[in-house]
Amino acid sequence: MTDTVVPGADPTFVGGPMLELLAGFIRELREAGLPVSLTENLDAMEAVRHIPLEDREAFKYALAATLVKNNTHWRAFETVFEVYFSLRGRQYELSDELSDLFGPAEDEDGQDPPEGMDGMRGSGGGGEALSPEELAEMLYKALMEGDEALMRALARQAVKRYAGMEPGRPVGGTYYLYRTLRNLDLDAVLDKLMQQAKADAPDLTRLEERLERDEYETRIEQLKKEVEAEIRRRLVADRGVEAMAKTLRKPLPEDVDFMHASREEMVSLRKAIYPLTRKLAVRLARKRRHGRKGPLDFRNTVRHSLSYGGVPAEPKFRYPRPTKPEIFVIADISGSVAAFARFTLHLVYAISGQFSKVRAFVFIDGLDEVTRFFEGVDDIAEAVHRVNTEADVVWVDGHSDYGHAFEVFWQRHGREVTSKTTVMILGDARNNYHASQSWIIKEMQKKARHVFWLNPEPRSYWDTGDSIVGEYGIHCDGTFECRNLRQLEKFVDLLA
Amino acid sequence: MEYRFDSVDDVRTRLKGADYLSDEGTAGVVYLGDRLQKPVLVEGPAGTGKTQLAKSVAEITGARLIRLQCYEGLDESKALYEWNYKKQLLRIQAERNNETNWEEIETDIFSDEFLLTRPLLEAIRAEEPVVLLIDEVDRVEVETEALLLEILSDYQVSIPELGTVTAKQIPLVFLTSNNTRELSEALKRRCLFLHIDYPDMEREKEIVLTKVPDITETLADQVARIVRSIRQLELKKSPSVSETLDWARTLVLLGVESVTEADAVDTINILLKYQSDIAKAVKELSDDKGGQRRGLGKVGP
Numbered sequence: 001m002t003d004t005v006v007p008g009a010d011p012t013f014v015g016g017p018m019l020e021l022l023a024g025f026i027r028e029l030r031e032a033g034l035p036v037s038l039t040e041n042l043d044a045m046e047a048v049r050h051i052p053l054e055d056r057e058a059f060k061y062a063l064a065a066t067l068v069k070n071n072t073h074w075r076a077f078e079t080v081f082e083v084y085f086s087l088r089g090r091q092y093e094l095s096d097e098l099s100d101l102f103g104p105a106e107d108e109d110g111q112d113p114p115e116g117m118d119g120m121r122g123s124g125g126g127g128e129a130l131s132p133e134e135l136a137e138m139l140y141k142a143l144m145e146g147d148e149a150l151m152r153a154l155a156r157q158a159v160k161r162y163a164g165m166e167p168g169r170p171v172g173g174t175y176y177l178y179r180t181l182r183n184l185d186l187d188a189v190l191d192k193l194m195q196q197a198k199a200d201a202p203d204l205t206r207l208e209e210r211l212e213r214d215e216y217e218t219r220i221e222q223l224k225k226e227v228e229a230e231i232r233r234r235l236v237a238d239r240g241v242e243a244m245a246k247t248l249r250k251p252l253p254e255d256v257d258f259m260h261a262s263r264e265e266m267v268s269l270r271k272a273i274y275p276l277t278r279k280l281a282v283r284l285a286r287k288r289r290h291g292r293k294g295p296l297d298f299r300n301t302v303r304h305s306l307s308y309g310g311v312p313a314e315p316k317f318r319y320p321r322p323t324k325p326e327i328f329v330i331a332d333i334s335g336s337v338a339a340f341a342r343f344t345l346h347l348v349y350a351i352s353g354q355f356s357k358v359r360a361f362v363f364i365d366g367l368d369e370v371t372r373f374f375e376g377v378d379d380i381a382e383a384v385h386r387v388n389t390e391a392d393v394v395w396v397d398g399h400s401d402y403g404h405a406f407e408v409f410w411q412r413h414g415r416e417v418t419s420k421t422t423v424m425i426l427g428d429a430r431n432n433y434h435a436s437q438s439w440i441i442k443e444m445q446k447k448a449r450h451v452f453w454l455n456p457e458p459r460s461y462w463d464t465g466d467s468i469v470g471e472y473g474i475h476c477d478g479t480f481e482c483r484n485l486r487q488l489e490k491f492v493d494l495l496a
Numbered sequence: 497m498e499y500r501f502d503s504v505d506d507v508r509t510r511l512k513g514a515d516y517l518s519d520e521g522t523a524g525v526v527y528l529g530d531r532l533q534k535p536v537l538v539e540g541p542a543g544t545g546k547t548q549l550a551k552s553v554a555e556i557t558g559a560r561l562i563r564l565q566c567y568e569g570l571d572e573s574k575a576l577y578e579w580n581y582k583k584q585l586l587r588i589q590a591e592r593n594n595e596t597n598w599e600e601i602e603t604d605i606f607s608d609e610f611l612l613t614r615p616l617l618e619a620i621r622a623e624e625p626v627v628l629l630i631d632e633v634d635r636v637e638v639e640t641e642a643l644l645l646e647i648l649s650d651y652q653v654s655i656p657e658l659g660t661v662t663a664k665q666i667p668l669v670f671l672t673s674n675n676t677r678e679l680s681e682a683l684k685r686r687c688l689f690l691h692i693d694y695p696d697m698e699r700e701k702e703i704v705l706t707k708v709p710d711i712t713e714t715l716a717d718q719v720a721r722i723v724r725s726i727r728q729l730e731l732k733k734s735p736s737v738s739e740t741l742d743w744a745r746t747l748v749l750l751g752v753e754s755v756t757e758a759d760a761v762d763t764i765n766i767l768l769k770y771q772s773d774i775a776k777a778v779k780e781l782s783d784d785k786g787g788q789r790r791g792l793g794k795v796g797p
Contacts, residue, residue: 047528050531051524057524061525065528066689275675
């Protein structure tokens with residue numbers, strides 16, 4: 001983010017318009033789900049008064065420091081900020097020539113990078129003459145040398161050439177990004193760069209080679225970001241700030257729906273789950289230590305009463321015996337709910353120190369115990385992956401059959417369910433119209449300490465179509481809607 | 497009101513003078529903390545220099561650093577103030593023979609003389625410039641956080657027997673958190689928020705160069721690169737800046753001029769503390785099978 005666009009370039013920007021813009025900005029943050037309070041709003045207004053407006057980076061951090069109080073919200077903030085503040089200025093109109101930096105491609109390939117945007121808007125001509133091959137060649141050189149200014153200029157050029165943007169189309173820009181990147185074929189560029197590196201230094205050790213690759217990958221990531229930023233700029237210029245911000249609005253990591261998470265969101269969810277488990281473990285341990293007092297310790301009280309002449313003035317309590325529930329997780333891992341089951345398993349295992357024993361079962365229409373995959377494994381992600389590939393869960397056709405799966409469970413493991421056991425069943429209860437066998441849940445509930453059902457579907461979908469969660473639910477101690485990390489966290493908190 | 501810093505760049509250069517290399521964001525937030533007279537809540541992974549930031553700011557402003565280390569069970573009498581009740585008892589005993597009336601003694605024993613100041617009150621009552629560091633604030637219970645609220649928003653402490661003690665000067669306050677639990681909204685609202693993450697490669701290299709004497713530029717560069725590679729793996733605990741520094745120092749001591757695979761594998765236990773992490777990193781560093789390791793993340797429409 002070394003952009004040099006300045007919000008203060010236009011003198012009328014300070015004062016009224018500035019306040020208005022900030023107000024819009026904050027409104028958008030709230031729309032995106034960030035909890036911005038009134039005081040924080042005022043703080044932000046106050047903060048920007050102390051910051052020279054032409055310093056865009058400082059301006060950004062001033063707003064971030066006052067408005068964003070949670071690091072996982074940073075991405076959302078950054079997107080909104082980009083839309084609102086980095087895109088102001090005439091230079092972003094679609095008709096504008098952005099590519100005049102280059103002369104013929106054989107030039108000193110940007111040895112003398114321009115001093116920011118103004119340089120790029122110079123005289124016309126030249127740039128259009130760049131052929132795709134020349135563009136690729138220059139890109140290769142820029143990546144090779146890590147020339148940021150040139151990379152930025154090339155990103156512009158590439159978007160202009162390949163994205164094929166049409167004014168007025170209401171899209172978020174992912175499509176344009178895809179088109180641009182496909183044309184640039186960065187994987188091939190990376191290979192080429194690595195070959196070159198090997199050719200330059202034939203005795204490269206593997207370690208050095210890896211480091212080289214990391215370096216290039218970082219640069220390519222940088223380039224991708226530039227391309228994305230450029231596309232956004234152009235979209236904003238085309239469609240206006242508010243519309244664009246709305247299109248780009250994404251749920252915060254803790255609100256992302258498991259069932260409909262995109263690949264990218266999945267990655268960020270996976271990242272979010274580790275700190276979450278740590279937090280939960282700390283909280284549970286603390287709750288244990290400071291939880292309610294144990295029952296009255298009669299002997300101890302009497303013993304202490306001696307010093308008060310036999311009056312039990314100082315009641316003594318037994319040390320609270322923490323209940324460490326034994327947990328059975330029974331998870332549906334059929335396609336429709338797999339992502340959800342994965343996260344829950346992940347979470348339960350990550351904090352398994354808080355439970356005396358965790359056993360996991362997965363099913364589709366058959367059922368298999370998968371506890372063995374987790375034993376002695378440090379990398380839970382790896383274990384979950386093995387569960388998904390190795391567990392034997394298909395009986396007939398690989399469509400969910402809750403009834404049969406429960407039957408198998410009850411037959412094989414029913415005796416192991418004791419009054420210490422908490423059973424968690426994860427699934428949407430979409431049974432493909434098979435027999436429900438809900439008596440098993442009823443029996444289970446009698447024997448077990450608790451039976452909970454976690455359903456990743458929104459509550460309004462329950463008991464529609466082939467969902468029979470209600471039929472099972474009446475026998476459970478609780479049914480919970482569990483669609484995102486926030487809800488999952490709340491449930492686990494309740495469990496311990 | 498005198499400001500401590502002239503501009504963001506001023507903060508940055510002066511911090512650099514104290515061997516603390518800050519990025520734009522860090523310097524900017526410190527500057528704002530001074531201008532807006534608001535506490536700064538610093539959050540981030542362990543070992544990225546959160547506590548050091550407060551220390552360095554104290555150093556460059558020539559202020560006294562008052563530190564409150566938080567822990568579970570921290571209470572008012574450890575954080576704010578406490579009445580020196582032994583001394584109060586003595587006072588009452590000494591008065592017993594004299595014919596002083598009770599009211600007089602009462603006002604007397606609840607006076608300044610019998611007050612034991614703890615870090616927070618001390619920071620408020622200090623005459624000279626002060627930097628107050630409330631370290632690892634996430635370790636106290638949510639209820640205890642409330643103790644901090646008055647001092648953070650109004651720079652004052654209310655003592656029932658004495659009245660309100662208002663700050664003579666506004667201290668610069670830093671709170672650090674390792675994010676082991678969510679801090680309360682009330683606390684967050686009163687603070688400026690700063691997230692310090694692992695530095696990027698360039699800055700890490702700079703840090704290594706500044707903090708490790710006798711290290712060559714090439715070695716520092718290599719160290720920073722390797723650490724960046726390791727941080728990209730999914731580890732239980734990524735190497736922190738202080739661990740990078742330890743590692744760099746070790747390499748210098750061993751007389752290594754350029755890190756080979758063998759060197760890296762032999763000394764990696766300084767960077768990583770979990771056996772599983774070490775195994776993973778060793779595996780990654782020593783067998784890299786061309787492009788199969790990690791795709792570039794293809795983008796779909």
